Amino acid sequence: MPERRIGITATVPVEILFAAGCTPVDLNNLFINDPDPLGLVSAVEDQGFPQSYCAWIKGIYAVASRDRFGEILIVTQGDCSNTLALSELLAARGLIVYKFAYPYDRQPGQLVAEMAKLADSLGTDLNEATDWLARLASVREKLGELDNLTWQEYKVMGEENLKWLVASSDFQGNPESFERKLDEFLNEARERVPKKPGLRLALTGVPPILGDLYEVLATLDAGVVLNEMPRQFSMPDATGNLAETYLAYTYPYDIFHRLDNLEREVKRRKVDGILHYVQSFCYRQLGEMLMRERIDLPILTVEADRPGEVSDAMKTRLEAFIEMLKMGKSSFDNG
Numbered sequence: 001m002p003e004r005r006i007g008i009t010a011t012v013p014v015e016i017l018f019a020a021g022c023t024p025v026d027l028n029n030l031f032i033n034d035p036d037p038l039g040l041v042s043a044v045e046d047q048g049f050p051q052s053y054c055a056w057i058k059g060i061y062a063v064a065s066r067d068r069f070g071e072i073l074i075v076t077q078g079d080c081s082n083t084l085a086l087s088e089l090l091a092a093r094g095l096i097v098y099k100f101a102y103p104y105d106r107q108p109g110q111l112v113a114e115m116a117k118l119a120d121s122l123g124t125d126l127n128e129a130t131d132w133l134a135r136l137a138s139v140r141e142k143l144g145e146l147d148n149l150t151w152q153e154y155k156v157m158g159e160e161n162l163k164w165l166v167a168s169s170d171f172q173g174n175p176e177s178f179e180r181k182l183d184e185f186l187n188e189a190r191e192r193v194p195k196k197p198g199l200r201l202a203l204t205g206v207p208p209i210l211g212d213l214y215e216v217l218a219t220l221d222a223g224v225v226l227n228e229m230p231r232q233f234s235m236p237d238a239t240g241n242l243a244e245t246y247l248a249y250t251y252p253y254d255i256f257h258r259l260d261n262l263e264r265e266v267k268r269r270k271v272d273g274i275l276h277y278v279q280s281f282c283y284r285q286l287g288e289m290l291m292r293e294r295i296d297l298p299i300l301t302v303e304a305d306r307p308g309e310v311s312d313a314m315k316t317r318l319e320a321f322i323e324m325l326k327m328g329k330s331s332f333d334n335g
Helices: 014-019 027-030 035-044 055-066 083-092 108-122 126-135 137-151 156-166 175-189 213-219 228-233 242-247 254-267 282-296 312-333
Strands: 005-008 021-027 071-077 097-103 199-204 223-225 273-279 299-304
Touching: 005 027, 014 021, 014 108, 014 126, 014 223, 021 027, 021 299, 027 035, 027 282, 035 055, 035 137, 055 299, 071 083, 083 097, 097 108, 097 137, 108 126, 108 242, 126 137, 126 242, 137 156, 137 223, 156 175, 156 199, 156 213, 156 223, 156 228, 156 312, 199 228, 199 254, 213 223, 213 312, 223 228, 223 299, 254 282, 273 282, 273 312, 299 312
Parallel strands: 005 021, 005 071, 071 097, 199 223, 199 273, 273 299
Antiparallel strands: none
């Protein structure tokens, strides 16, 4: 029987897909890990995509079309404001499109109804999906250890943390293989000599589209000890209940629930400053106003549009921000 691959546009209750015998493929990861993600963006712009559309949407469309996915699962509420239009475009191209909507107000009954509808459309049920929740508990616990090795023991770098946590959105289509690779990485990381950064940063917002951001920060003796959204993809607050697990996931709901979680984590990790990454043309940029009002830490906005490297102008801003944090930290340490 051929493999049933389903492209997903955002983190979904992946347990439902595994229960249905499907192989989930996160199209965001497929796009950004392509040898030429900028070329993919340019190609769909040549087909008529507006310049003002988010590059992630263009990349999702590009890989879904190129790799001939027959089925796509699109998050139409709780992710991107452009996904409804994307779903229509992909359906017009002959793809089977499933839709999943996170209830904005985090109503448990609505979430359960959405999950049950998705399960039914894929030929499974929530009991089978809950069995998969238990099966994924081990690998998610190990991702939690990886996160702790990042901010408690300084044995996992921020970019490595990003790589593993982002990949947990689909477990690379094979949780067993993913866990074996993770075990190998953890065994190696536990034996490392700690490398404590001079400054501890949180990177908030969607995963950055800039390939060398962490490398640039390392040259400034700054390390990311909290990757906010990638950490959420790993379901750090998972329980034995499917609905509870995805109600605790902060990304798709109101900003206040997310800020509660973020405020706790930056305090727990003793973060010195926040880099808030925003994607150009994204409606979520407005949330930064509330973040600045709520979180009592210096915040620098990092905005980008297309895949690529950190620009010279952005490097200058990062250098100035890091220097300001170092001066403040030195003044504090010296009393």
